[in-house]
Amino acid sequence: MKSCFAIVGLLVLLSNQVLAENWGHWRGPGGNGAAAEAQPPTEWSATKNIKWKLAIPGRGSGSPVVWGDKVFVVTAIPEQADGNAVEPEARRSRFGGRGRGGALPKLEFVLLCVHRDSGELLWKRTATRATPHEGTHSTNGFASASPCTDGQHVYAHFGSRGLFCYSMDGELKWSRTDFEPMTTRATFGEGSSPTIADDKILVPYDHEGDSYLYALDKLTGKTVWQTERDEPTNWSTPLVVDFEGGKQVVVNGQNCARGYDLETGKELWRCGGQTQRPVASAVSLGDLVIVGSGFRGSYMGAFKLSGRGDLEGTDAVAWSISRDTPDIASPLLSNGRVYFHKAKLGVLSCLDAKTGEPKFTASRIPGINSTYASPVAAGGHVYLTGRSGTIVVIKDSDELQIVATNSLGEGVDATPAPIENELLVRGEKHLFCIAAE
Numbered sequence: 001m002k003s004c005f006a007i008v009g010l011l012v013l014l015s016n017q018v019l020a021e022n023w024g025h026w027r028g029p030g031g032n033g034a035a036a037e038a039q040p041p042t043e044w045s046a047t048k049n050i051k052w053k054l055a056i057p058g059r060g061s062g063s064p065v066v067w068g069d070k071v072f073v074v075t076a077i078p079e080q081a082d083g084n085a086v087e088p089e090a091r092r093s094r095f096g097g098r099g100r101g102g103a104l105p106k107l108e109f110v111l112l113c114v115h116r117d118s119g120e121l122l123w124k125r126t127a128t129r130a131t132p133h134e135g136t137h138s139t140n141g142f143a144s145a146s147p148c149t150d151g152q153h154v155y156a157h158f159g160s161r162g163l164f165c166y167s168m169d170g171e172l173k174w175s176r177t178d179f180e181p182m183t184t185r186a187t188f189g190e191g192s193s194p195t196i197a198d199d200k201i202l203v204p205y206d207h208e209g210d211s212y213l214y215a216l217d218k219l220t221g222k223t224v225w226q227t228e229r230d231e232p233t234n235w236s237t238p239l240v241v242d243f244e245g246g247k248q249v250v251v252n253g254q255n256c257a258r259g260y261d262l263e264t265g266k267e268l269w270r271c272g273g274q275t276q277r278p279v280a281s282a283v284s285l286g287d288l289v290i291v292g293s294g295f296r297g298s299y300m301g302a303f304k305l306s307g308r309g310d311l312e313g314t315d316a317v318a319w320s321i322s323r324d325t326p327d328i329a330s331p332l333l334s335n336g337r338v339y340f341h342k343a344k345l346g347v348l349s350c351l352d353a354k355t356g357e358p359k360f361t362a363s364r365i366p367g368i369n370s371t372y373a374s375p376v377a378a379g380g381h382v383y384l385t386g387r388s389g390t391i392v393v394i395k396d397s398d399e400l401q402i403v404a405t406n407s408l409g410e411g412v413d414a415t416p417a418p419i420e421n422e423l424l425v426r427g428e429k430h431l432f433c434i435a436a437e
Contacts, residue, residue, distance in 0.1 A: 022066060023417040023424075025148045027281065031240065031281075031282075033331075033332040033334070033377060034334040040435070041436045051422065051434065052118065053119065053431065054121065055430055057110075058107075060414075061413035063415040070115070071114040073426055074110065077107060077108040079106045104131055110143075111124075112124050114431060119433060127156055127162070127164040137186075137189050145159060157194045165221060180210065184207050188277070191235045194237075195239070199218055204251060206233060213249070225265035231254055231255055238251050239289070240262060247262035249262050254276055254293075269311050271311040271312050273312065274291070286354075289303050290302045299325055300326075301317055301320040302356060320356070321356060328371065329371045332377055334377035335377075340375075346364065348400070350400070363400050367386065367392055368388075370388070371386055373385035382395070385412050387411055387413060411427065411428040412425060412427050
């Protein structure tokens, strides 16, 4: 009997280690942006604590994901008429804008697999070659959705170009290229990332046309359910939350934040109050889920997962705020605190996640003026990333305490991935592995 308990204990330990040692989704294993066991460095420079860096062709702000010794990133590489890749300098000048008033380039949509220890490119897979049907914002590329992996397969989502499933060794298992082409608000482009949940992969598809949330069988790509959404363009990513023996899918929206049943796609609850063209994804703690947006307005609310129907104005809204809320960067939830930037600025607030009571609010972070990447937590610290490539490390605490200010020498829009003693950062030109020397 003792040996049985020992085996069970070992399996639990191994399961916990798998969760601790992998970062299979751009917001981490719990979807909150926190790596409970990781201990990456807090200081680095061009010559200090850079384990390796690898040049990444093309453009993309999809965040890196990690499983075991493999790191996955996506990119979109412009091609010339002869099929050759455009050099970086030419790419920036010719294809840096929205594509209005001129022909868009043909792009090679690519998934890259990099060896985590050496930085060696293990394999490159071209999912498709296509010319986008519409342009994108000057600060957005055509590979903005982050890949995700469960250790058996890795999924690359290129929006209107499709969803592609590969083995961990790069063998294409299936693809879905039958989605309706998106028409995004003001041709700002696409960028919502898929989420793996049990035997499904969830694909958000909100745009100016008919909007849906899809659940596909992750092994075959076949549609399990497809739920209509009365929502315009939305760039947020679904969060899957365990609650009372079931699982809910929480998705932001301009009209309402909503919760759905994972098994059926049935809407369970909704709450209005969000602002225009939401981008930030939800975080959760216990029986609460926190959703916010901050473009042309400010709103963040904590909703009880037990609520049903329209929650607005009911006690199912545990708390809400109407200032300094996040726009592009998603909030971080760590140790009972929720951290978030004001709009696209570096200004940071921290609240008690259960009560909404402030720890500190609207605090300026020197060196960070604009943010797209979301904050992450690891090793008792929070890593705040500016678009310039400056990453400020603060204490994960009730008070704002700056520990270090670092720079990689190039812009960063993708969210870093903390894992074990490393921090993986996708920059404008390179993928960096930061680790203590």
